[in-house]
Amino acid sequence: MQNQLQGKLLLATNNPGKLIELRSLLAELPKVELFSPEELNIKLQVDETGVDYAENAVLKARAFALASGMAALADDSGLEVDALEGAPGLFSARYAPQPGATDADRRAYLLKNLAGMDLPWPARFRAVIAVAQPNGIVQVAEGVCEGEIIPEERGTGGFGYDPIFLLQGGDKTMAELSETEKNLVSHRARAVQAAMPVLKNIFGI
Ligand code: IMP
Numbered sequence: 001m002q003n004q005l006q007g008k009l010l011l012a013t014n015n016p017g018k019l020i021e022l023r024s025l026l027a028e029l030p031k032v033e034l035f036s037p038e039e040l041n042i043k044l045q046v047d048e049t050g051v052d053y054a055e056n057a058v059l060k061a062r063a064f065a066l067a068s069g070m071a072a073l074a075d076d077s078g079l080e081v082d083a084l085e086g087a088p089g090l091f092s093a094r095y096a097p098q099p100g101a102t103d104a105d106r107r108a109y110l111l112k113n114l115a116g117m118d119l120p121w122p123a124r125f126r127a128v129i130a131v132a133q134p135n136g137i138v139q140v141a142e143g144v145c146e147g148e149i150i151p152e153e154r155g156t157g158g159f160g161y162d163p164i165f166l167l168q169g170g171d172k173t174m175a176e177l178s179e180t181e182k183n184l185v186s187h188r189a190r191a192v193q194a195a196m197p198v199l200k201n202i203f204g205i
Contacts, residue, residue: 006070007031007032007033007203008032008033008035008070008071009026009029009032009033009034009035009070009071009072009073009199009203010035010036010037010040010042010064010065010068010070010071010072010073011023011026011034011035011036011037011072011073012037012060012061012063012064012065012072012073012074012132013036013037013060013074013075014037014045015093015159016159017158017159017160018075018077018159018188019036020179021179021182021183021186021188021189022034022073022075022188022192024179024180024183025183025188025189025192026073026192026199029196029199029200029203029205030205031203031205032199032203032205035068035070037064040068042064042067042068044063044064044067046059046060046063046064047059048060048076048090050076050090052090052128053076053077053078053090053126053127053128053142054076054128054130054140054142056076056090056128057074057075057076057128057129057130057140058074058130058132058138058140060072060074060076060130061073061074061130061131061132061138062130062132062136062138064132065132065133065134066134068134069134070134071131071132071133071134071202071203072131072132073129073130073131073132073195073199074129074130074132075127075128075129075130075188075191076090076127076128076130077092077125077126077127077128077187077188077191078090078091078092078093078125078126079092079110079123079124079125079160079161079165080123080124080125080126081110081114081121081122081123081149082121082122082123083114083117083118083121083122084110084113084114087113088106088110092106092160092161093160095109095110096109097109103159103160103161106160106161107153107161107163107164110149110161110164111149111151111164114149114151115151119151120148121148121149121150122146122147122148123146123147123148123149123165124144124145124146124147124187125144125145125147125161125165125174125186125187125188126142126143126144126187127142127143127144127186127187127188127190127191128140128141128142128191129141129142129143129188129191129192129194129195131195131198131199131202133202139195139198140195141191141192141194141195141198142190142191142194143186143187143188143189143190143191143192143193143194144187144190145167145174145185145186145187145190146167146168147165147166147167147168147174148165148166148168149161149164149165149166150164150165150166150173151164152164153173153175154172154173154175154176155172155173155174155175155176155177156175157174157175157176157177157178157179157182158174158175158177158182161174162174162175162182163175167185174186
């Protein structure tokens with residue numbers, strides 16, 4: 001089975017921020033060639049109809065594995081803010097009323113919804129990674145990163161909600177970390193770490 005997969009892994013995301021991080025997080029996998037959907041000319045928009053991160057990650061990984069005939073790794077992730085009862089959560093990528101909203105619009109909308117609530121605003125990023133094989137087998141792994149939302153933006157790195165997410169026990173936002181630093185502590189890094197045994201098994205490493 002390992003040989004059939006030919007050491008190729010499709011990173012099943014159209015999000016440029018996730019793609020950069022996943023490439024770097026998976027670079028330690030020897031002899032596994034990483035591809036983006038664009039590099040394979042795969043244009044696929046998967047409807048995220050799952051009831052949780054795992055279901056959505058599985059939907060994406062399965063669809064891309066089927067379309068490519070390769071093993072595919074998908075991430076579904078989000079930000080959970082306690083004061084908003086876990087929102088935006090599963091809807092983090094779509095959390096803004098206006099169509100065509102940007103990451104900056106979503107951060108502004110989140111801060112607007114938190115305005116007037118008592119500080120601090122504890123929150124966490126959660127990521128679930130699904131690894132699908134063309135034969136239909138899918139396995140999932142999860143990672144969490146704790147912190148809090150702050151009322152003003154700090155830093156220019158990362159993507160999404162990073163500039164307003166202060167890491168627990170530190171004085172930096174996620175956007176003030178270098179790529180290397182973020183990849184040591186992030187929810188996605190932890191999920192990839194948890195998925196490593198699965199990947200190594202699939203590729204016979
Ligand atoms: P999805 O997994 O495609 O549904 O999108 C997850 C959304 O959660 C992203 O579009 C971001 O808004 C947010 N998110 C996930 N991971 C991160 C991160 O590492 N930094 C900042 N925002 C993130």
